[in-house]
Amino acid sequence: MIEVKLHDIGEGMTEADITHFFVKVGDRVKADEPIVEVQTDKMVAEIPAPKSGVVKEIVVGTGETISVGTTVMIIEDESTVVTQPSNQQPENKSKSKRIMASPYTRKIARENGINIEQIQGSGPGGRITDEDVYSQIRSNSSPIIVEELVTESKTVVPIKPYSTDIPFKGRRKQIGKKMQQSLITIPHCTHFEEIDVTELMNIREHLKEEEIKISANAFFLKAISLTLKEFPIFNAVLDEENEVIRLLDEHHLGIATDTEDGLIVPVVRNVEKKNLKQLHTEMKDLTKKALENKLSIQEVSGGTFTISNVGPLGGSIGATPIINYPEVALLSFHKTKKMPVVNKKDEIVVRSMMNVSMSFDHRVVDGATAVKFTNHFAKLIENPTFMLLELV
Template sequence: MLAVKLHDIGEGMTEGEVVQYLVQVGDWVETDQPLVEIQTDKMIAEISSPCAGHVKEIIIEIGETVQVGTSLLYIESSNKEVEKQQQQPEEDISKREANMTSVVNFHRVLATPYTRKLARENNINIEDVPRADASGRVTEADVQQFIKYGEVNHSIVPEVQEKVLVESVHDVIPFMGIRKKIAEKMTKSLYTIPHVTHFDEVNMTNLFRIRSEMKASGESVSVTAFFIKALVVALKDYPIFNAELDEANDRILLKKSYHIGFATNTENGLLVPVVHNADEKSMKSIHKVVKDLSERAIAGKLQPFEMKNSTFTMSNVGPLGSTGATPIINYPETAIIAFHKTKRQPIFNDLDEIIVGHIMTFSMAFDHRVADGATAVAFTNRFASLIEQPHKLMMEMI
C-alpha cells in the first residue's frame, strides 16, 4: 500500500488543515485524481493521487491540522488491483468499470470550506446545488436556499443534527484557515508597529479625463495601474517607505525591488496578491497583471508565491463606499496606503474658475519607528502630484 502524505504545497508551508476528503474508503481512484482538500494559511489546495488504485484507509480526520510529511490516507496500487481482478467474477468487473466511468466524468465545483461544511452537515451533495453566481461558485446563500426549498435528506446522525442546531442558533462562523491567519498577522502588526495615520486628498479630475480619452481610442488602463506606477515613482524618491526594520540587527533595510501588494476582498477573506517588480513593468502590463491576479484571487486559484515578498501595500476601498479608515500595515513593511471614495465637488481651476472636480480621500499608515510625519507628508504630496498631473507620471516612465 502507498501512503499519501501532506507535501509542501507552497513556499515555506509547514502545516495544513484537512478540509474535506473527495473520496471514501473502497473508492477506485485514477492517477492525479484529487483526493483531499487542504487549507493552508493562504489558499485551499488539493492533494492528488500518485497512482491508480483503491482507497484502503483514511487516517486523518476532517478538521485536523497536521504537519508536512504526515500520512493522510493509504492507496492499494493498481498492480495489486489487476491481480484481484483476474479472480473476480465478470459481474464485479462490470461494477468496477462503471465506477471508473464515473471517475472519468469527475468534476469539482468551486466553494469555500465553510460552504462545503454546511452542505456536508445537511447531507447535501454540493454538486447538486444550483449556483446563482455566474462564475459557477457555490456560495453559502446557495446552500441555504437549497436547504430551504430543495429536496434535502434529513437522515443525519444525532451528533450532526445537534451540531447543526447549535450552529443555526448561534450563527457560528468557523474561526480558522485564512481568516485566522489574517487575525494573527494583523494582531502582530498592530502590537509590534507604532502606527501613525496621515489623511489627505487628491484631485482625480485630469486622470479621469485621460482615462476616458484612452478608452475612446481603444486602450483601457485601470486607475489601480496608475496608482501603482505613481507609488513606485514616489517610493524611489522616498525609499524609507519601501523598507523593513531589522530590529535584531539594529538596521533599516531599504529594498531595491518594488513589489506592490494590493488588498483584494474575496469570499475566503482578504488576500494580498503582489505585482512583483512593478518598476520594470509598463502601465499596460501592470493593468493586465492586476486584472489576472484579482480574478484568480476571487476564484481561490492564487499560488503562494504570488502573495509573497511585497515591499509596500495599497488598498483601494473607494469602490466599496469607504470615506476614510486607518489601515493596518502589512507586517513587516513600513507603510500602507488606502484609497477611499471619490466625490464630485466644486473646485477652483488654474484660472480661478469654479468647476466640478473629482476629489478622492486617502489615508497612509506608517511605522513611526522608521519614518516621521513630515516625510510621510512629502511622500504623499509627491504621489498626489503625479496623479493630479498625469503628464508628469508619463515623463517619469521615459
C-alpha cells in the first residue's frame, strides 16, 4: 500500500486546505496523474499519484486543513492489484482519459457547475484553457425570467431576510495566519513620508509620447533596489537562533497584489540586475498570473523586501502595513494628489505629492536609519536623473 501524504510544495509551508479530489475510491490512477488539489497561503497546487495503482481509501475530506506529512490517500500499488475478469469488475469509465487543465481552470469549471470532462480543449495537446470553460458557461447560459408580484398599481418585490456566512478557509485563512505570525514575531514600527512625484510623472509622459510605457512601480522597484545598496540592512533576515543578521546580496522584491481570492505577493527576482523596461514587462506578467491564480511556487517565494502600491485604488493617504515575515521592511505607496507647495524660491507651486508608509522590524533597524532610507528613496524619485548617476 502507498500512503500519499501532503508534502512541502513551497518554502515555509506548514499546512494546506483540501479543495478538490480528482479521483474516488476504486479509481485506477497512473503515476504522476493529479489526484488532489490543495490551497496554500500562496497558491493552488495539484498533488500527483506517486505510483500507478487503485485508490483504496481517501483519508481526509474536502475543506479540511491538514499539516505537512498528513496522509491524504491510500493507493494499492499496481503491481499488487489482482486483475479480475471483465464480467466481475466493470471498467471505470470516469478514468478513461486524463483531463489536462490547470488548477485554476478546474476551479472555474467547478464553481460554475461545468463538467470539465465534456469540454474539448483548444490548447496544445488538447489542454483545456480558461477560455474553453468560459465559452461553455456562455453556451449554457439562458435568459433569467423574473416574476413580479403586483398589488393594485404598485409593484412589490419580495425580500426575504437572510444571513450569510463567509468561510474562513483557503487563502483567506492562510493569509490570516501569516499576518498573525508577523505581528506576534516582529515589533513593528511605521513612519510616514510625503514624496514629490511630479518629475517622475513628467518622465513617464515623455516616454509615452515615444510609445514607451513604463509603470510607476517599475521606477519604484529600481529606486528601492538602488536604495538597498546604500542601506543593505533592509535587505536582510534576522536569524535569532544563531544571533546574527544575515545581509542578502540579491534584491528579490515582492509586489503585494489584490486578487479575488485575497492578497498574494509575486516576486520580481534580481531587480538589481534589470532595467526599467525589463521590470515593467516582468511585473505585468506576474500581475496577470496573480489575478488568474496561475503563479508557480517559485514566483511567490524568496522575497527579500516588499512593496504595496494602493494609490491606484484611491482614498488611501496612509497605513500601517504588516511586514511580510521574515523580511525586515515593507514600503507602501498611497494616494497621489496635486497640492500647493512652497519651493526653494519661496514660491507657491502646484506639485503631485504621494504619501508613503514604511514599516520596519525595530529589532533590526532603528527609526533614524529608516528615515534615511526613505529620504534616499525620495531623492531618487523626486529627481529621477539621479538614478542615472547610481546606475553608472
